[in-house]
Amino acid sequence: MSVPTRRRRFAAIAIASVAVLATATACGDDSSSDSGKSDGPVTLVVDVFGDQGFGYDELYKQYEADHPNVKIQERGKGLGLGDYNTRLTQQITAGSGAGDVVALEEGTIVQFYAQADKFVNLADYGANDLKGNFLPWKWEQGTTPDGKVLGLGTDVGSMALCYRSDLFKAAGLPTDREQVGALWPTWDQFIATGQKFAAADKKHKFVDSATNFYNVVLMQIAGQGTGYTYYDKSNKLVIDQNPDVKSAYDLTTKMIAAGLSNNLQSFSNEWNAGFKNGTFATIACPAWMTGVIKGQAGDAAAGKWDIAKAPGNGGNWGGSFLGVPKSSKHQKEAAELAKFLTSAKGQIEAFKKVGNLPSSPQALADPAVADSTNDYFSKAPVGKIFAAGASELKPVYLGPKNNAVRTAVENTLRAVEQGKSAEDQWQAALKNGAAAGK
Amino acid sequence: MSLDLHAAAPADGGRAARPAHRRRGTSFTRLDLKYSPYLYILPFFVIFAVFSAYPIAYTVWIALTDRSPLNATISFVGLDNFVELITDDPQFWNAVVNTFGMFLLSTVPQLLMALLLANALNRKLRAQTFFRMAIAMPIITSTAVVALIFSMIYAKDFGLVNWALDAVGMGPIDWRANRFASWFAISTMVDWRWVGYNALIYLAAMQSISKDMYEAAALDGASRRRQFWSITVPQLRPTIIFTLIISTIGGLQLFTEPLLFTSGAGGLSGGSEGQFQTITMYLLDVMNQRFRWGYAGAVALVLFVLIALMSTVNYLLARRISSDK
Secondary structure: OOOHHHHHHHHHHHHHHHHHHHHHHHHHHHHHHHHHHHOOOOEEEEOOOOOOOEEEEEHHHHHHHOOOOOEEEEOOOOOHHHHHHHHHHHHHHHOOOOOOEEEEEEEHHHHHHHOOHHHHHHHOOOOHHHHHOOOHHHHHOOOOOOOOOOOOOOOOOEEEEEHHHHHHOOOOOOOHHHHHHHOOOOOHHHHHHHHHHHHOOOOOOOOEOHHHHHHHHHHHHHHHHHEEEOOOOOOOOOOOOOOHHHHHHHHHHHHHHHHOOOOOOOOHHHHHHHHOOOEEEEEEEEHHHHHHHHHHHHHHHHHOOEEEEEOOOOOOOOOEEEEEEEOOOHHHHHHHHHHOOEEEEEEEHHHHHHHOEOOOOOHOOOHHHHOEEEHOOOOOOOHHHHHHHOOOOOOOEEEHHHHHHHHHHHHHHHHHHHOOOOOHHHHEEEHHHHHHOO | HHHHHHHHHHHHHOOOOOOHHHHHHHHHHHHHHHHHHHHHHHHHHHHHHHHHHHHHHHHHHHEEOOOOOOOOOOOOOOOOHHHHHHOOOOOHHHHHHHHHHHHHHHHHHHHHHHHHHHHHHHHOOOOOHHHHHHHHHHHOOHHHHHHHHHHHHHHOOOOHHHHHHHOOOOOOOOOOOHHHHHHHHHHHHHHHHHHHHHHHHHHHHHHHOOHHHHHHHHHOOOOHHHHHHHHHHHOOOHHHHHHHHHHHHHOOOOOHHHHHHHHOOOHHHOOOOOOOOHHHHHHHHHHHHOOOOOHHHHHHHHHHHHHHHHHHEEEEHHHHHHHOO
């Protein structure tokens, strides 16, 4: 008798536990879908990228204090842009897994225009009233061609040049940032200055890598020229026809031929080590790069770096947006949070934390930004240097597979750094760029 | 079974009294006997269907389309992806050459070293267990860690190998710029990790070879070397085939080592000119950078065919090792 009883009891327990599990999961579903509608506690996930993140920690605390029903969780700090974007693309396409608020980088938001139906149109939550809070070209980038508001601008890259004043001094070059800026009204004069530096200092290189140099030069030349890079505004691949791409490429190979590049692959371990060991004297500096330098070079290099005006006329590289995927269960709350984080106040806070330059004219004019100096960079007036160019910029249009084509072109520049012929590599750039953009 | 006994016991006395109960019992037993074996093996097939069969079928389907997250619609393109891949994609063939190059450069020395190592460990040694365990250690280290450490060893500016080359008066090598140098560096990573694993398998197989054969050969005057080539290797034939096929599958799917050989932007490109981009890296490049998911499906299927072909070739080659004699 005992055996069958035990069996039956086991069966009863099994059935009971299955039932409990089923109810428990059902409850879980109920509560989460309830909270989407009612004012129950809501957890919002914010996805960001980059070694330094977006500098939102204080803003989260403040938002949580003002909205007791909202908890905020951030993911992605420390994740590189490439990995982040791959994951986000999969999550958006699959329609699940993405955060409630996601960061969209300038070069990748274009790719999401095609998937605009997977994002909440922020105009539905009153975003159009905020148009005046953003630089006109930044607002335009965050809006799809048919007028849906895909993302609200966080920061812009702007453009400057960061340099090691101690190395400049040792090489007999001026160290004052005004005088340094006066050394290079054009990129050709920048290369000439580099040659002077190289003649005096055999131990250090003038520029970190060809690719950073190239990206900055391309965005500047394209901003003043055609207004687009590898793709024209109808998304046709024009890498072989756009004179701006060729000009930027030629300037870069000229810089490499002059022996100025440290040949470091950007964002690699060697590149990071280059900051720590101080192996190069200058780096092209969008505003967000100041955070990277501070993070990588560390306290040991505090006061050695300074910021001067970049050669040429202004320019922009990078900058992001915040969007809300349709997969979010709390679209209204997420849209409100995105509006808060991209408000002038939110942008000023992010600027203070990680140096991301605001995309809001009000924030740029705010004394907290305009009059700010950066202690790490020898008290350079970063607000003045970066904000100067940002408001008058013309946007550069980037096509849907911009990152893939850019990687292909960057690789050919690395090959030139490794000693391959610049002419052959330009042909390879055209061929591989076309294959990558197919 | 106990339930049956229990049900059968009163049946002797009161067969007529409880016919309904009994019939229900037997039919349940019959159902139990008939279907429960299937239930027992069901979990495997469910998991296989979800994680293997479905993805394979889906890959075949997606390879016939132009699926991409950038396209609003999916259209059926037939074999276009395969035609483009085979006739008009130099980057893919570059990846194939790299993969096979690194496969040969790593697998041949790997299996030879493993064989010799196993032979050495098969003799009477002091601290035998220590050595046998020591060669197995690399298997339990993470591939990513191995790749990161080897990338530092092969670093251009501050690397150990270049420092050593410099010390003996040779110029430093840019291990990522030169195609053969990068293949060599990556092969050493693979070999460091897998020689011990293969040696362990060979060692186990060697211990099952009868001692009588060696004694007979020794009596006939065969040297140690002759014994190795004429007894050990032929007796190991099935094991060698096994390790060859496993190495082929692993070698043609080489991914982590070459990916982590560079860090920073553009790792999937495998060097500035694709010097060490393998097929799996190219697959991910196509999928995640260029968003051509359909085309990536085609790359995956061609890789599958290549592995099947190579395994067959290896099998045929290995079968001849001893049958020629």
